[in-house]
Amino acid sequence: RSYRCDDFVVNDTKLGLVQKVREHLQNLENSAFTADRHRKRKLLENSSLNSKLLKVNGSTNALCATGLRNLGNTCFMNAILQSLSNIQQFCCYFKELPAVELRNGKTAGRRTYHTRSQGDNNVSLVEEFRKTLCALWQGSQTAFSPESLFYVVWKIMPNFRGYQQQDAHEFMRYLLDHLHLELQGGFNGVSRSVILQENSGLSASNKCCINGASTIVTAIFGGILQNEVNCLICGTESRKFDPFLDLSLDIPSQFRNKRTKNQENGPMCTLRDCLRSFTDLEELDETELYMCHKCKKKQKSTKKFWIQKLPKVLCLHLKRFHWTEYLRNKVDTYVEFPLRDLDMKCYLLEPENSGPESCRYDLAAVVVHHGSGVGSGHYTAYATHEGRWFHFNDSTVTLTDEETVVKAKAYILFYVDRQAKSGSDKL
Numbered sequence: 001r002s003y004r005c006d007d008f009v010v011n012d013t014k015l016g017l018v019q020k021v022r023e024h025l026q027n028l029e030n031s032a033f034t035a036d037r038h039r040k041r042k043l044l045e046n047s048s049l050n051s052k053l054l055k056v057n058g059s060t061n062a063l064c065a066t067g068l069r070n071l072g073n074t075c076f077m078n079a080i081l082q083s084l085s086n087i088q089q090f091c092c093y094f095k096e097l098p099a100v101e102l103r104n105g106k107t108a109g110r111r112t113y114h115t116r117s118q119g120d121n122n123v124s125l126v127e128e129f130r131k132t133l134c135a136l137w138q139g140s141q142t143a144f145s146p147e148s149l150f151y152v153v154w155k156i157m158p159n160f161r162g163y164q165q166q167d168a169h170e171f172m173r174y175l176l177d178h179l180h181l182e183l184q185g186g187f188n189g190v191s192r193s194v195i196l197q198e199n200s201g202l203s204a205s206n207k208c209c210i211n212g213a214s215t216i217v218t219a220i221f222g223g224i225l226q227n228e229v230n231c232l233i234c235g236t237e238s239r240k241f242d243p244f245l246d247l248s249l250d251i252p253s254q255f256r257n258k259r260t261k262n263q264e265n266g267p268m269c270t271l272r273d274c275l276r277s278f279t280d281l282e283e284l285d286e287t288e289l290y291m292c293h294k295c296k297k298k299q300k301s302t303k304k305f306w307i308q309k310l311p312k313v314l315c316l317h318l319k320r321f322h323w324t325e326y327l328r329n330k331v332d333t334y335v336e337f338p339l340r341d342l343d344m345k346c347y348l349l350e351p352e353n354s355g356p357e358s359c360r361y362d363l364a365a366v367v368v369h370h371g372s373g374v375g376s377g378h379y380t381a382y383a384t385h386e387g388r389w390f391h392f393n394d395s396t397v398t399l400t401d402e403e404t405v406v407k408a409k410a411y412i413l414f415y416v417d418r419q420a421k422s423g424s425d426k427l
């Protein structure tokens with residue numbers, strides 16, 4: 001089964017497309033009625049297909065999940081938003097924030113339309129994120145159009161303005177970093193992230209900007225790695241602590257060429273294999289010599305990661321996109337992952353200091369990339385809500401089951417700490 005983005009697809013940023021988007025956004029409002037009717041019919045069909053499942057679960061409730069419209073290859077954002085909206089502690093924090101009156105001259109009841117290139121500076125990512133989360137799971141509409149959130153995203157993260165398919169993981173990192181920055185600066189109209197946008201130095205690199213005061217972002221996703229480097233010449237060890245919001249895991253090379261068809265021929269790649277290869281002792285390449293302070297020169301070294309502190313929500317990114325000389329290749333290997341009880345204890349620096357439950361995680365959401373290249377294809381997400389699994393494919397949301405979820409070729413996995421989930425833990 002193949003997937004593609006909803007509504008419309010544009011290939012590049014040729015002149016005239018900005019205008020097209022604008023017209024499209026305006027037409028959305030007019031066509032909302034027809035579109036909703038169409039989608040309701042689609043949902044009805046889906047829910048009748050799923051009625052068996054609903055009965056099994058002893059529930060007669062209609063679907064209350066809300067889809068997110070695709071505004072031109074924006075599925076990479078939709079998949080992340082739907083995933084985050086099903087991480088209850090994170091999502092509840094935003095939903096409980098008071099609404100902010102933005103000082104941009106908008107009068108109540110009159111809507112303004114935004115394009116990817118025009119706008120003003122009085123934007124708040126936190127506020128638009130809050131509004132979007134509130135719109136999801138309300139049950140009042142089948143699909144929500146996240147144009148005002150995307151307008152702010154395009155404003156403060158210009159690298160996501162293009163119309164080509166983009167990397168969902170990269171977007172998630174920018175989104176979390178910017179939410180964190182804005183929350184640190186308070187949210188009284190003009191946000192700090194706007195002021196910082198030009199030189200914040202937030203790059204696609206793994207460096208995450210999580211210094212300073214803690215926010216809901218670091219409280220939920222923040223963990224700490226201990227990076228241990230040993231000089232292979234003099235044996236000097238150096239340790240440093242790296243805060244993280246997610247872990248990017250390689251799919252070990254022996255599994256990289258495995259496709260679905262010949263998977264039976266060898267061992268299947270598991271999430272454990274990826275975690276082990278991340279935390280295993282690694283001899284660094286000649287190209288990444290380490291400056292040893294004792295030898296006072298660049299030397300060969302080994303590196304090892306330990307997890308010093310586990311986060312409440314462990315976000316694992318499987319590195320499926322790799323640069324070769326000319327293009328970015330996709331590793332399409334199926335990686336087996338648990339839906340519940342992922343035990344992280346063996347990767348901890350001091351496992352004896354953690355409680356029995358505090359390193360065990362259950363899956364809350366998973367982002368999947370369909371297709372062959374990073375610049376193409378389509379993103380969808382699976383997430384669990386009140387004990388049921390849903391598949392979020394832009395404006396379409398369908399009820400699904402665990403058997404389907406475990407078969408997904410995961411790109412980003414969101415695991416929630418069992419202890420935190422039980423609600424005993426107040427933020």
Ligand SMILES: [Zn+2]
Pocket residue numbers: 231232233234235236292293294295296299
């Ligand atoms: Zn040395």
